[in-house]
Amino acid sequence: MPYVSTEQPALTGGGYAARAVGLTKVYGSGESEVHALAGINMDIASREFTAVMGPSGSGKSTLMHCLAALDTATSGAVLIGDADLALLNDKALTALRRDQVGFVFQSYNLVPTLTAQENILLPLSIAGRKPDQEWYDTVIDTVGLRDRLGHRPNELSGGQQQRVACARALVSRPSIVFADEPTGNLDSTSGAEVLGFLRRSVSEFGQTIVMVTHDPIGAAYTDRVVFLADGRVVDELRQPTAETVLERMASIQTAAIAAADARLGH
Amino acid sequence: MLRVTLRNLLARKLRLLLSAFAIILGVAFVGGTLVFTDTLAKAFDGIVDGSVPDGYVRPVGSTADDSGGFGTDGRTIPASVVTELEQVTGVARADGTVEGIGLFIVDREGKLVGGRGAPTLAFNYNDAPSMTGEPSVTIPVGTEPEGAGEVVLDERTADAAGYDIGDAVSMVAAGPQPRIEAELVGIAEFGGGGLAGASLVFFDTPTAQGIFLDGEDVFDSIGLTAEPGVSQQQLVDAATAVLPEGVEAVTGDQSAEETEDIVSTALGFLSTFLLIFAAISLVVGTFLIINTFSILVAQRSRELALLRAMGASRRQVTRSVLAEATAVGFVGSTLGLVLGFGLAVGLRALFGYFGLDLSGTPLQFELRTALVCYVVGMTVTVVAAYLPARRASRISPVAAMRDDVALPESSVRRRTLVGAVLAAAGTSLMLVGLFTSVDYTAYLVGGGVLTVLIAVALMSPVLGRPVLRGLGVAYGRVFGTVGVLATQNALRNPRRTAATASALMIGLALVSTMAVLGASINKSIEVAVQEEFTTDYLLSSPTFTNFSTTISDDVRDLDGVDEVSQAQSLPIDIDGTGAFVTAADPDELLAVYELRDTSGSLNVGDGQVALSEDAAQERGVTTGDAVTLTFPSGDQEAEVAGTYETSQVVGNALLPFSTLEAAQVQRQDSTVSVNAAEGVSQSELGAQLDEVVADLPTVTVQNQEDFTDAQRASVNQLLFLIYALLGLAIVIAVLGVVNTLALSVIERTREVGLLRAVGLSRRQLRRMVRLEAVAIAVLGGVLGVAMGLVFGVVLQRSVADDGVTDLAIPVGQLAIVVAVAAVLGVLAAVLPARRAARLNVLRAITTE
């Protein structure tokens, strides 16, 4: 058990799947400094499907990357379960990514030389673990890819590739899955398939998922929507519907315009 | 368009350097060879000009070439001729010269100075000037040699042997006095500059005559110096009038030219030998350039398609790639030229180590060298880039809009077909060259080998698949997922993998060929020695020179000795064709060795000769026919007394000593064969013989085993020299593996990021790259060894009649070749693997 300073709030997971505490991320320095994340506090409850929304450039991807241990924070802390990422070395981070985190990218990012099945099993085989056959079957049937398992990525449609990527993220039963605009490259039908699959993994299998999306309809699949603007959490919505999400987006937009006007001295 | 090309190049300096590497090394080899051989030629020119007098009087037909007979031309000119020549108008001075060959300086440790490298030349000292007007030799330190007990050495030799003025210098000679000792009284300086490592030894005239000319007042040649205003030709004409029969005068220019011809022929061999390896390196380099440009074009295909979409013509695309190649070729040639100069320095040091000391001559850099380097470097690059450039032009503009751009590639089937046709053509070339008697054998065989190698390279995507699959199974078993990924990567671009492996294959194929050939030669030697080396001991010279016949007298005096057979071997012409013959007492020889006669008698008497079956057949003669033996002194007629089964012991012909005497060849021994007397053990005899030659480093005592070992050692030495020279081609190929891997890692950046994101550790990632490299290298090794086996067996068959009778396949060595290939793969992967492991996961995954 590491020594914990009494002056700071204790950094423990507190039952959350992941936490961000005062998380900031600064790109560049001096003139060109960009505060992509300007102090994010956010708790992600286990077995919940969380959406992150916000205008382009608001820091959504950066947040995902920091939470998923793909990138390091400038200041503040990120916890996955009870593990403080800042305290882990590269080896431990690799192990954590491998065993506890799943990630779905906007561009599907499959290994072109491997078949769908091999891609799905890749994190497990890298770790040298055997898949849990029952869970594997469940995942395969849920994504509906059983008849495509022997195909290479270039023989699959975009929707199919993304479902392979989702299956890959889930098959190792990570404690949390991050998805950055997983439906961004898909038409609405394929997108709905992927979203439906993610929803079911949360509802039926108790998976924890955080997903970035631009689409209010997509957000409506989730349990909770967190709104970002300029690297800050500006709002939050529980049990969203497409309408309530749209409404919040509009009001955030109005507030942003008002703020911009104020800055410009109107 | 040109601007796009240049931007591209400058934006990727590292890539430019990597692709230029193949050219740099090949060009460096060419440049280094030219600079080095020019320097050698310059050094020898200096030696010749500094030593040849205005006019040169010599026995008819004895040229500087008589070292071909180990300097055993025994004809001389009486001293009276010198006195007569001195009286001739136009002759300022005439100096009788004793040219002593076969003398060696023994250093303080009892070792020969110079040894097998540069020669030791002994003369009677005089201060006669050379053509240049300066004295050939001066003695700036100490005094001239006077009397039997005094000697003068050149400075380098005295230093190398560790002798100071006043020390007693030990020498061994091939004449009647095998051991000579004299006080060092002076240090000589040669007027012509550097001596290229040769050692100079000077005695006074009577002493030199005593050592080399049986003490008679005669000379080997006479140097003439012209009066002022007398031309060389006038000098020669005037001298010719007083010369006795059998003696001729030639101008200094002619004599110098004759010597230079001989030197330049020898240098020509050397430079051809080195340039062959330069050419091999360039062929390997060509493969890598084709490969590198193919990869670059593939990676830039989207950009090239964009250019096409914006209206660039096919030809413009081709030209932009070729322009890039030209720039790469230019940069590569320039750097290669610079490196070549360094290589020449290295070659000079290497040859210096073997006794050819060129430190007295500055490196010669001729304009021609630069021209050749640029032409070779740029031509090779542009020609090699042509195929990828043409392929680039076939990219359709639509490709710019698509996500996954596939280059149009010629089908593997067509390549394989072309490869098969080429393989057949190359094989026939090789077979015609090897097994039929046509001219240009070397070109045919070399061309055939090259064609077959290219053919195999073309077919290698297909030939390599089973090898890679097999490796993949092993990888999967041992390394799990990482192994599978590595195999998939190697199989992903079969052409790229195969081309990279093929570059390595070429070098390793040649190494394997030499290994098979070397093993076969060694085995043949062993078999021949076992069959024919029927004597207990053999005395011979490790420097391939002769030694004094007095040694055998000492040997005959030993108690433990029964049969003794002396033999003198030398090259002469028989009926106009070169032959290597042995003179011996036939009774003695036949008592020691079992020569199997096939016709007539081998007991050759005066005026007779026995020929080996091969030599007789080659000249179309049989027992009873007459043949002409051509010695430096002229022709001798001889009757063929008999023929014998071709033997390594005797060579092409067996003569009696009386023939040498008639031809005025100095009697020395090349070998003495000795059998132990009854009741004397071999080792006892060995000990006695060792004692006889204890202070004679020019003579070694060997039994069958020693002899085999010595032969094998010299074969192996040559093999290692060739391996070392092929090493450069292999280095280039390894750089190719580095290059391919580095470019592949860049190309797969996103994938690498993904693998890291899903939990592949840096170590696993490095291992993946390493395994891919090993797969490529092992493929090259396997193909190379397979080709080497084929070439080696074919070559052995073709020289089976020339003494390489037995085929031996050095399985262990060939396995080592494959293992070395694997190790090279590991080394090649170091940088690309590190680079891949350093990639920032996030950045990698979000790259385009």
Ligand SMILES: Nc1ncnc2c1ncn2[C@@H]1O[C@H](COP(=O)(O)OP(=O)(O)O)[C@@H](O)[C@H]1O
């Ligand atoms: N590697 C980077 N270097 C510099 N700035 C960056 C980098 N990545 C993102 N940014 C900046 O950080 C801010 C947030 O980016 P991002 O997280 O990608 O936003 P979103 O995903 O919400 O569109 C943007 O202003 C972007 O320009």
Ligand SMILES: [Mg+2]
């Ligand atoms: Mg984003």
